[in-house]
Amino acid sequence: MILNIRVRPNAKQNKVGGEIAGRLIVLVQAPAIDGKANEAVAKVLADHFEVRARDVKVLRGETNRDKTVEILGI
Numbered sequence: 001m002i003l004n005i006r007v008r009p010n011a012k013q014n015k016v017g018g019e020i021a022g023r024l025i026v027l028v029q030a031p032a033i034d035g036k037a038n039e040a041v042a043k044v045l046a047d048h049f050e051v052r053a054r055d056v057k058v059l060r061g062e063t064n065r066d067k068t069v070e071i072l073g074i
Contacts, residue, residue, distance in 0.1 A: 001074045005045075007065050009037040016048040023066060038062065041069070049074055 004023045011027035018025040028040035042056040051073045061067035 001049075001071045002059070003045075003069050003071065005041070005067050005069055007032075007037060007041055007067060009040075009065075014040065014044045016044060032065075035062075041067070045069065045071060 005026050006020055006023040008025060008027045009030060009032040011029055013027065014029055015027050016024065017027075026041050026044055028037055028044055030036040030040035038058055041058070042053045045056045046053040049071055051071060055072040057070045057072070059068045059070050
């Protein structure tokens with residue numbers, strides 16, 4: 001499954017919810033420094049969709065808040 005998401009780093013909690021401009025919103029507590037937010041996004045999406053974190057891959061937007069991710073195994 002391929003999803004378009006909007007990441008909000010430095011949030012109070014890790015969670016998936018809401019939608020803005022056709023993108024799923026993913027809130028993560030990690031800062032957007034040195035790929036920490038991308039790692040947190042993978043973990044949050046993996047928990048939400050009940051897959052392994054390594055099955056979540058960022059296809060586009062590695063350094064952007066708007067990302068395209070692929071979730072394998074769904």
